[in-house]
Amino acid sequence: MIQRLLFIIIISLMLVLCNSCGHKKAPTGGDKDLLKPEIVAVNPEEFSDISNSNPEFTFSKPMDRNTLAAGLYIYPPVLNKKFIWDGTELQVKIFEELLQETNYFFSFSTRIKGEHDNPLVQDYTFIFSSGRLNQQRISGEFTCESPDDIRAEKMIKLLSADTVLVFQKIVPEMYFELNNLNEQNHLLEVYIDKNENDRYDYSIEPFWKEIVPQAEFTSLIVHLAYQDTVKADLSQVQTLSNNQINVIFTEPVSDHGSFFLMTADSLELELPWQAYSLIDDRLSILTDVQDTLVYALKIRNFLDLKGNLTEEKEIRFKGVTRQDTLKPELLRSSPRNGETVAEIKPQIELLFSEIILLDQVDFTLTAVETGAVIPLKILQGNSEKYLFEPVNNLGNYSSYMLSLTGTDPNGNPFTELPEIRFITIIRS
DSSP, rough: OOHHHHHHHHHHHHHHHHHHSSOOOOOOOOOOOOOOEEEEESSSSTTOOTTSSSSSEESSBOOGGGGGGHHEEESSSSSEEEEEEEETTEEEEEOOOOOEEEEEEEEEETTTTBSSOOOOOSSSEEEESSSSOOEEOOOOOOOOEGGTTSOOOOOEEETTSSSEEEEEEOOOOOEEEEEEOSSEEEEEEEEOOOOOOSSSOOOTTTEEEEEOOSSEEEEEEEEEEETTTTOEEEEEEEETTTTEEEEEEOOEEEOOOEEEEEEESSSOBBBOOOEEETTTEEEEESSOOOOOOEEEEEEEEEETOOOOOOEEEEEEEOOOOOOOOOOOOOEEEEEETTEEOOOOOEEEEEEEEEEEOOGGEEEEEEETTTTOEEOOEEEEEEEEEEEESSSOOTTTEEEEEEEEEOTTTSSOOOOOOOEEEEOOOOOO
């Protein structure tokens, strides 16, 4: 009897000790806690170098630690890490070497909750560096297809060029600014989450997306439109040299319509151009030599791939004195070098890294076995893209070589003179 009583006493003591240990939620009862938790302190300070330290975040109240995994996102990803809690303080202990000269983004979403199931009061994103702090900046203004959407909150998603999420934020204003970004190309997506389901729903919510090339500072006009009616717009002008510009549309364009270049002053003096090339969402224009003036580009009646017509848009850019010194390259050919073709009059397509003028290059198609030169018909030229066709039928089971000599419009020679060899095999 005494042994049994002693056993019961020992078991009771063990249960009391177990309930006294560990992290447990506050007892239920009383008024319901409606106060949402906040992040009230960060150590080290934001924008600090964390190469040799572990960031710490202090919450305003005890948290449900099981919700952290679904609510904390780090970019670039840190795989070898551990979360260490001390009351309301969270330390992210990092066990791997961070990328050098790289900013790290720690994003806390409202999926993280307090002990009483209250979500964070807002999303937080804290930026730290590994080495030098990058300071690339993207800013812009919003316009909306529908006036009803002007005052709605906009969801901004910033992704890397390979579509890995960097961070996201909600913007209630008609402008935005993203600071201290890494020096890389980004993909920017913006939409209005009308049904509040944390995702974009095609055709029922306005949307905008664009690749933002690496630059110290980029300013954008973000036009939120519904995808079934959205029209192409002008996004930016890249001034490559004193006679080369790239015009970037907000989406691929099937027909560029007509365009005019002039000084952006009361004189509106024409800036002549020599050639152009339209590929997807980019219109490359070879102009006469520019002055260091502000120019206006007007484009009328251009079509997107869905046939939506944009009647007229204007964009401005500043001329530069920088001369083009880059050597042109052959980026792609069809047929490829060494490929077999099954046609006696195949079309030959070449894609160059810049506009090439016909009067500055010579193309020669030669029969390898006999050395005979085959006359070529040029179907498309004075562009980045060239299209040829032999005037006469080619021989069956014969080898041919297309070669070229020349320079780009600014006298820069090719990095290497391209030679495309192919074999015609037509089986009966």
